[in-house]
Amino acid sequence: MKAIRFFRLHLxxxxxxxxxxxxxxxxxxxxxxxxxxxxxNENWYHIQEFLLKNYxxxxxxxxxxxxxxxxxxxxxxxxxVTAYRFPLRNFFKWGLILPLAIPPYIGxxxxxxxxxxxxxxxxxxxxxxxxxxxHAYFDIMNIPGAIFIFTIFLYPYVYIITxxxxxxxxxxxxxxxxxxxxxxxxLFFRVIMPISRTAIVGGVSLVVLEVLNDYGVVSYFGIxxxxxxxxxxxxxxxxxxxxxxxxxxxxxxxxxxxxxEKVLRGRKKYSYSNAKVRPLEPISLSREKTAVLFVYTALIxxxxxxxxxxxxxxxxxxxxxxxxxxxxLTLIFNSVYVSLIAASLIMVIALVIGNxxxxxxxxxxxxxxxITVLGYSIPGAVIAIGVLTFFLWIxxxxxxxxxxxxxxxxxxxxxxxxxxxxxxxxxxxxIGFNPIDSGFDKIGRSFTEAxxxxxxxxxxxxxxxxxxxIRGAVFGGFTxxxxxxxxxxxxxxxxxxxxxxTLATKAFQYANDERIYEAALxxxxxxxxxxxxxxxxHKVLEKENR
Amino acid sequence: xxVEINGxxxxxxxxxxxxxxxxxxxxxKGEIITILGQSGSGKSTILRLIAGLEMPExxxxxxxxxxxxxxxxxxxxxxxxxxxxxxxYALFPHMTVAANIKFGxxxxxxYERDARLKEVIDLVGLTGFEKRYPYELSGGQxxxxxxxxxxxxxxxxxxxxxxxSNLDAxxxxxxxxxxxxxxxxxxxxxIFVTHDQEDARAIADRVIMMDHGHIMKxxxxxxxxT
Numbered sequence: 001m002k003a004i005r006f007f008r009l010h011l012x013x014x015x016x017x018x019x020x021x022x023x024x025x026x027x028x029x030x031x032x033x034x035x036x037x038x039x040x041n042e043n044w045y046h047i048q049e050f051l052l053k054n055y056x057x058x059x060x061x062x063x064x065x066x067x068x069x070x071x072x073x074x075x076x077x078x079x080x081v082t083a084y085r086f087p088l089r090n091f092f093k094w095g096l097i098l099p100l101a102i103p104p105y106i107g108x109x110x111x112x113x114x115x116x117x118x119x120x121x122x123x124x125x126x127x128x129x130x131x132x133x134x135h136a137y138f139d140i141m142n143i144p145g146a147i148f149i150f151t152i153f154l155y156p157y158v159y160i161i162t163x164x165x166x167x168x169x170x171x172x173x174x175x176x177x178x179x180x181x182x183x184x185x186x187l188f189f190r191v192i193m194p195i196s197r198t199a200i201v202g203g204v205s206l207v208v209l210e211v212l213n214d215y216g217v218v219s220y221f222g223i224x225x226x227x228x229x230x231x232x233x234x235x236x237x238x239x240x241x242x243x244x245x246x247x248x249x250x251x252x253x254x255x256x257x258x259x260x261e262k263v264l265r266g267r268k269k270y271s272y273s274n275a276k277v278r279p280l281e282p283i284s285l286s287r288e289k290t291a292v293l294f295v296y297t298a299l300i301x302x303x304x305x306x307x308x309x310x311x312x313x314x315x316x317x318x319x320x321x322x323x324x325x326x327x328x329l330t331l332i333f334n335s336v337y338v339s340l341i342a343a344s345l346i347m348v349i350a351l352v353i354g355n356x357x358x359x360x361x362x363x364x365x366x367x368x369x370x371i372t373v374l375g376y377s378i379p380g381a382v383i384a385i386g387v388l389t390f391f392l393w394i395x396x397x398x399x400x401x402x403x404x405x406x407x408x409x410x411x412x413x414x415x416x417x418x419x420x421x422x423x424x425x426x427x428x429x430x431i432g433f434n435p436i437d438s439g440f441d442k443i444g445r446s447f448t449e450a451x452x453x454x455x456x457x458x459x460x461x462x463x464x465x466x467x468x469x470i471r472g473a474v475f476g477g478f479t480x481x482x483x484x485x486x487x488x489x490x491x492x493x494x495x496x497x498x499x500x501x502t503l504a505t506k507a508f509q510y511a512n513d514e515r516i517y518e519a520a521l522x523x524x525x526x527x528x529x530x531x532x533x534x535x536x537x538h539k540v541l542e543k544e545n546r
Numbered sequence: 547x548x549v550e551i552n553g554x555x556x557x558x559x560x561x562x563x564x565x566x567x568x569x570x571x572x573x574x575k576g577e578i579i580t581i582l583g584q585s586g587s588g589k590s591t592i593l594r595l596i597a598g599l600e601m602p603e604x605x606x607x608x609x610x611x612x613x614x615x616x617x618x619x620x621x622x623x624x625x626x627x628x629x630x631x632x633x634x635y636a637l638f639p640h641m642t643v644a645a646n647i648k649f650g651x652x653x654x655x656x657y658e659r660d661a662r663l664k665e666v667i668d669l670v671g672l673t674g675f676e677k678r679y680p681y682e683l684s685g686g687q688x689x690x691x692x693x694x695x696x697x698x699x700x701x702x703x704x705x706x707x708x709x710x711s712n713l714d715a716x717x718x719x720x721x722x723x724x725x726x727x728x729x730x731x732x733x734x735x736x737i738f739v740t741h742d743q744e745d746a747r748a749i750a751d752r753v754i755m756m757d758h759g760h761i762m763k764x765x766x767x768x769x770x771x772t
Contacts, residue, residue, distance in 0.1 A: 361559055446636040449599050452623040453630045454650030455699060464649075468640045 010360060012458060018356035021349050022368045025375065025426045028386030029251070035241070035389065036248035043233070044242045051229065055246075059225045059253070062146055062218075063208050069151040070207045071200055073300060074158025079192050082166045083174070085284045086293045092301060093163075097538070099304030100156040101530040103487055103504070105216020106523045107153045108146075109511035110308040112220070113315070115140055120311070141221040150211050152304045157210070158203035160538075165199035166192070171280045198265050205261040212254060213379040215490035216508055226250040227381045227490060234494070240389065247382040254377055309527070315520035323521045331522070335486055335502040338417065342424040343432070343482035347474060349425060350432035355462055358440045359448070369437070376430035380423075380491030387423040388414065388495065420495045427491060428484050432477040439473030440466070476536055483533040487526055548735055549573035549596075549703060554605035556588075556595060565591050566602070567759040573737070578729060580738040580750035580767075588759040589739045593705045596737070597630055598623035610702050629701030633708045635692040637680040643667075643691050644676040650699040666694040669728055686717050693725070697732065704729070705737045710745055722748050743771050 040048075080086075081093050102110075113119050115138040122138060125131040140148060177191045193200070215227040226246055233243040285293065350372075357369040375383065391414040402409045413419055447469065451461040467474070489504045496505060503522045510519035549572065556566040565588045573579055583589040594600045596607060598614065598621060606616040609628070614621045637646050644663055651659045667673055670690040680688055689709065696704050709725070710718040726749050729736050740746055746753050747767045755763045755770060763770055 446632045446634060447638060449597075449623070450630070450632055450636040450695075451638075451649065452599075453597055453626075453628060454695065455624050455627070455652065456650070457622075457624050465638055469638075 014356040018353045018368055022371050026371050028390045031390050032244055032248050032386045035244045041241055043239045054224055055226050055229050063211050065147045066150040066211050067204050067208055070155040070158050071204055074155040075162050078159050078163035085282045086290045092297050095301050096159055097156045099153045101527050101534055102153050104149050104153045107308055108149045108217040108220050109516050110311055113516040114311055146217055146221050149217055154207045154210055157206040161203040162196050162199045165196055171278045201264045208257055209377055230381045243385050247385040251382050312520045312523050315517040316524050319517045323518050331506055339482045339485040342421050342485045343478050345425050346429055346432040346481045347478050350436045354436040354440055372433050373430035375426045383423055383427050384491045384494035391419045417497055423491050423495055424485050428481050431484050432481045435473040435477035439470035443469050479536050483529050547572040548575040550608040552606045554602050556602045564759050569761050575735055576733045578736045578751045580746040581754045582746045583756035587756040589756050590707055593707055593739055597628050598626050627702050629696035629704040631692045631696050631706045631709055635688050639680055643678050647695045647698050666698050670694045685713055703735045707739050747771055
């Protein structure tokens with residue numbers, strides 16, 4: 001009897017749809033887990049014996065050093081901007097985030113274009129100063145080069161989170177340390193770094209996940225890591241089984257990192273929620289020190305944003321007439337079109353799941369919301385492999401059905417754009433879900449309860465009360481999801497239907513064909529759109545959350 | 547009895563103790579009841595159980611002879627015909643005062659709705675404020691809108707969760723006297739939840755004292771309050 005009552009209360013459109021969506025989203029990942037233990041083929045033995053060690057080693061080296069340098073740059077900038085006065089401080093506060101608008105793969109071929117034999121640096125040295133320097137000095141297509149690219153375009157993750165954290169810290173903490181005789185260097189390493197630990201770990205784990213997700217930089221630089229190996233196994237050798245095994249190992253590495261993050265973060269909460277804390281006021285330094293500070297900050301900003309931006313701008317002007325054709329318009333249309341559909345799907349699903357998880361506090365609701373955000377940690381290439389095998393399986397089942405019905409297959413899912421959209425949704429659902437979740441969190445349940453007590457059922461309440469109240473979050477989430485889809489590279493490269501390109505994949509293709517100049521227009525568009533994303537994330541959503 | 551609650555037991559997920567233990571309450575039609583208790587005594591939970599916002603582990607709730615909850619039945623909150631004024635009022639911020647009040651009047655036609663709006667807004671003394679938005683009103687006015695909204699659909703029972711906790715002290719005294727008059731005039735059965743003895747004394751026909759999920763005492767204010 002009680003069970004019937006329970007289901008009557010909990011089974012509704014929202015819970016049923018949420019569970020279906022969640023099962024769909026998790027099935028590609030599960031299909032990797034299941035197939036990872038299948039009997040390996042000959043290819044795999046070869047990979048295991050000769051290549052795997054190299055993949056692991058390269059991946060770990062890049063991850064470790066990128067993490068290390070990102071922390072050094074990100075935390076030091078966060079601290080300097082918070083604690084000291086120097087010229088253009090307010091500008092740099094936001095400006096230092098801008099390198100994030102340049103996806104690392106675009107940064108990679110831009111810097112390669114600047115530094116190669118025909119690039120501006122070597123050409124100037126040769127023509128103006130008659131210096132013929134050793135090419136090797138300018139070669140960045142190696143592991144240190146990749147570390148440089150990742151660091152300079154990803155450090156803002158550490159910077160943003162650490163700065164937000166430091167801004168909420170009490171001034172007395174730092175003042176006490178100063179009174180106790182800490183010099184500035186000692187203060188930084190012995191007080192600031194340790195107290196910011198949770199923030200730093202949060203930021204650096206985002207950096208690491210981005211690095212593991214990357215395919216563009218490493219493949220352009222010809223470095224052997226997991227993502228490139230997955231592409232090779234699949235495109236080079238049509239060996240899906242080995243691709244799955246590689247994806248499985250990469251996923252295991254990601255889970256290890258997520259676990260490590262949890263451990264390192266410790267139990268400490270992110271910030272004081274107490275509004276009474278007197279915030280840290282920046283202090284003035286001597287002229288010389290201020291100058292050093294300014295130069296350091298300006299240097300990072302220049303390398304991370306100004307140089308690549310200006311260079312791309314110049315290339316764009318050079319090739320604009322050639323590139324900006326009807327074909328390019330089709331490209332933009334394609335990009336916008338898939339991004340709009342994907343972002344809409346993401347928001348609808350995020351709203352359904354968000355509304356379900358907030359209204360029920362059972363363990364299954366918690367599990368659903370965990371799974372929803374999991375996709376964002378899993379590298380695009382891994383999701384792509386999972387989605388592909390999942391759709392191949394569905395196609396096989398459908399083939400039987402079609403055969404039994406005696407009709408031609410009306411659509412082959414694994415060759416269609418449906419598969420790409422499905423993959424986007426599972427990878428970026430978290431982007432839409434998080435703003436929705438915090439939006440719901442902010443309005444609480446009492447409006448919904450009030451509406452239901454006034455006789456309005458759950459679903460009508462959602463449209464009349466809940467949805468209008470979180471429309472800001474819906475708008476923000478939609479825009480962020482739209483932009484993320486538009487920028488996405490590895491997953492799109494693996495799953496795009498024949499003759500279908502987005503801005504990102506086209507730019508990458510140009511660059512890969514050594515037509516870097518022609519990649520500039522698409523790259524600039526991506527950077528501008530990413531800039532909008534950053535602006536929305538930090539201005540609009542931040543305001544919303546206050 | 548108009549409202550009959552028998553052997554109600556409830557605990558929140560992950561809670562060690564029962565929030566409500568074997569509570570039984572009977573209320574007559576038109577009576578004003580106050581549930582008095584410290585925070586954590588389970589008094590607000592009783593309201594949520596009556597409203598159908600939580601499901602009890604065991605026990606029955608009957609309103610006007612109809613079973614709302616027992617082992618086999620669970621009437622969803624939108625079908626109970628119960629009104630509630632929330633502690634934070636929960637006025638829909640994107641709707642005007644008029645839209646808020648008319649929100650629950652879905653079974654009426656437009657003329658009936660407008661007439662009912664005029665009636666209740668007059669009752670709470672807010673005529674002329676129909677076009678305002680909740681954030682343009684003072685705390686006391688917001689509360690009266692919340693009351694008007696809860697009363698508009700003619701609920702069989704109206705419940706108040708700490709209705710005075712967000713008001714200034716002198717406003718509190720004025721409003722609770724007004725509120726009693728309004729409720730008595732309309733003859734609505736009401737349940738108030740409060741931690742304040744003075745509130746209970748001023749407004750209640752009968753007081754129920756709760757502690758740690760148990761009902762300790764029941765009786766008129768004079769009898770129970772010292």
